[in-house]
Every structure is written in structure tokens, then in C-alpha cells.
Amino acid sequence: MKKDFLCLTDWSTAELDAIFTLSAELKQQQKQGVAHPLLAGKTLGMIFEKSSTRTRISFEVGMYQLGGHALFLSSGTTQIGRGEPIKDTARVMSRYVDGIMIRTFSQQGVEELAQYADIPVINALTDSYHPCQIMADLFTVLEHKGSYADKSYCWVGDGNNMAHSWINAAAVFGFELRVATPVGYEVDSQIKRRAEEMGAKIIYTNDPLFAAAGADVLNTDVWASMGQEEEQAKRVQDFAGFQLNSEVVAAANDDCLVLHCLPAHRGEEISDEVIEGQHSVVFDEAENRLHVQKAIMATLMRKA
Ligand code: CP
Ligand code: NVA
DSSP: OOOOBSOGGGSOHHHHHHHHHHHHHHHHHHHHTOOOOTTTTOEEEEEESSOOSHHHHHHHHHHHHTTOEEEEEEGGGSGGGGTOOHHHHHHHHHHHOSEEEEEOSOHHHHHHHHHHOSSOEEEOOOSSOOHHHHHHHHHHHHHHHSOSTTOEEEEESOOSHHHHHHHHHHHHHOOEEEEEOOTTOOOOHHHHHHHHHTTOEEEEESOHHHHHTTOSEEEEOOSSOTTOGGGHHHHHHHTTTOOBOHHHHHHSOTTOEEEEOSOOOBTTTBOHHHHTSTTBOHHHHHHHHHHHHHHHHHHHHSOO
16 A cells, blocks of 8 residues: 655654665765666656745755656646646546655645545645654754754744644654744644644743753744745744744753754844854755655655
């Protein structure tokens, strides 16, 4: 039966660990110039209903490096943007390609796409989650620290798709997470409840310094996500004090890592000093999107 990559909680720790192991192998092979055509002759259809730099490039380059091919399908130039039903798009694409990557607004829409597609579907960001990013983030921690499950993590900022995927990761992997959001921008209550039911060790607060105290990994993201552009001015006011800056870094462990999925707005959610500073691994993190997503695609599409 085909498997999809829609949400981290759909996967076991053993399965996700296997993806990290394969990511490391593929990264080493790519660095050494050793061919690894695990998806020779296969095609990935990439549906984008939102903008992207890293996701588009890393998936497309990743398919090429795996011996396959990727198609960029924007909503503006396909029938998707003109209202063709998701369930029809799913069944049509299943006749042409071997896997679908989608970046869109609604998580439910992605789930419907996966339900009607005979081929694996990968969530490349919805309003709810960004699971591929979290996998790259944890792989980056693994590379820099030698392990990730025994580390403590801190989120400072919006209760958005990235925060939700961190919550899912804390539930699946069992690590400690503190989430600091401004009042009124807390995480989704259902996602929070499900993580609690899974036994997740998460503390929610409105105090960034409390959240950062003793953390091994600090993480933030833009104050206004894609689709929230009209709220930008209000959010700049409401998020005052929620910047990942030197004061927050000083509250964390001395050898902490700073992550940011990028794109970053320097001077808003993160200071220039911190993103350019010695704790920041944001470009390793961006690179790892490539290696980890290759492992995800190979895992899903090799046998499909
Ligand atoms: N982090 C991330 O997903 O970047 P893009 O929006 O550029 O794809
Ligand atoms: N929260 C951001 C992440 C971008 C990669 C957004 O959804 O726009």
C-alpha cells in the first residue's frame, strides 16, 4: 500500500530514523560525486499554490540527483487554479507521475489529494504543517550535536505551521519543547491536545526568555506567514518582544543552535546579529532540505 508524507504524527520514530539514516547516506554520496539513481525514470509532480525558493529548488534538484524528473505545476498555469476538483487532479496525476509534492493552504485539501491519488503525496507546507522542514531541522541538529532526541527545543514566535510541526515532532520523538507565542497567537488547540494525548513534553508560555532558558535549540519563523500579508502591520505590533535576539540566545545553553526555516525578516522575528552569529546553522539547515527530501522521496517512491 502506498504511503504519504502529510504529517509527522503519521510516522513512527523508527521510520523517521530510517529516513535520517538514508539522508546521511545520500548526502555523503552526493558530496563524493557517487551516483545514487534510486528514482531513475520516475517523475514527481510539484504543485505550488504558494511561493517558494528552497522547497521548489531542493525537490527539483533532488529528483534530478535521484535519476528522476520533476514538474513544476503552479496553480496559476494549471486547471487547479481554475477550480478543477482536487479529487480529479489526484486521479489524473496518478496516471502520469509517480509522486506528488504539494504546497498549498489547506491541510484537508492535501489529505483529500492523498486519498484520491494512487501515488505517494508529500506535504511541502500547508497552513497547518511543514513536516519536510522539521525533518531537515532535526537532521541538522543530529549533524551538529550527534543526537536530537535528548535535546531541549524552544520555539519563539507565531503559533503557525512550523510551530505545529515542532509540536508533532515533540510528540513523536519525545523531546522537550517550550513554545513561546504572543497572547492571541497561540498554537491550534486540537494539535496541542493530540500531542498531549501522545504524551508530549511541551510547555506553552507567553515568555520567550522562560522558553529559551537552558534550551539546546532555538527556533523561530516569520511573524506573518504566506496568506497573512494583510496582517503584517498589526503583527509587527503584536509580536514586539518576540524576537530571537542576543538576549534570548544568552538565556539558552552556551552551545545552543539557532534554526530558522527561512526566508527570514531580520529585525523582526530574528536579529541580524543572531542569524549571522556563531550559533546560527540556518544555511546548513537549508541545504539539508535537499538531502532529507531525497530520502523522503526515495522511501515513498522507490517501490511505488
Ligand atoms: N523554508 C522554506 O520552505 O522555504 P521556501 O518557502 O523558500 O520554500
Ligand atoms: N510560516 C511560514 C513558513 C515559510 C517557509 C509560511 O507559512 O509562510
